[in-house]
Amino acid sequence: MAIAGSRTKATDTWLTPADEVLLGQRIAEVLPSSGWLCSHPGPVGLHQVHLHDSIESALGCGSTQAFLSLPAGASLSPAIIPAAGVRTPVGPPTAAVVQLLRSRLRTDERGEFFESGRLAVRWFEPEVGPEMHQTLTEQTRLIWAALRAVTRPAVIEAPDGRRTSGLRIGPAARDEVIRQQVPLARPGVQRFRLVT
Secondary structure, three states, X not given: XXXXXXXXXXXXXXXXHHHHHHHHHHHHHHOOOOOEXXXXXXXXXXXXXXXXXXXXXXXXXXXXXXXXEEOOOOEOOOOOEEOOOOOOXXXXXXXXXXXXXXXEXXXXXXXXXXXXXXXXXXXXXXXXXXXXXXXXXXXXXXXXXXXXXXXXXXXXXXXXOOXXXXXXXXXXXXXXHHHHOOOEEOOOOOEEEEOO
């Protein structure tokens, strides 16, 4: 559910680490002044947050998610520490945050499954003003174009035959799911079959 005045875009994705690297490279091509923030599990303020030059570095430092500040090159809180060799951006303040939530291969009492991650962005239009809103809209389009360039549509089918579209899967993830016949999952308990 969208909050009044918010601009939100989110897509469930299935990506392996190899797919994440491709996505990060494509985003770096279209937004070269962007950097990724690591995110550690636990209470806010318990862990240092670092600025990294790539998705894989941020996820390697954190764990299940990484963040990208928009507009590209946005200045960051002084509490964020740049990783070795990474320059601190000096652009306008952060107006939006892109979240990459990692896909995960998990196991429960019903067996192994591949849980979706998510690429999402949100900002509040009244808070950023029309010019920044336009910048964020354009940069979000570039990020989603990068996602579309390195993934393909993922149509999934529930056990009752109902299909869901509008999702994305990376090439390495798709190959692994097909080869291992691993069911897919979105948040929740239901399992899906990838329609090939």
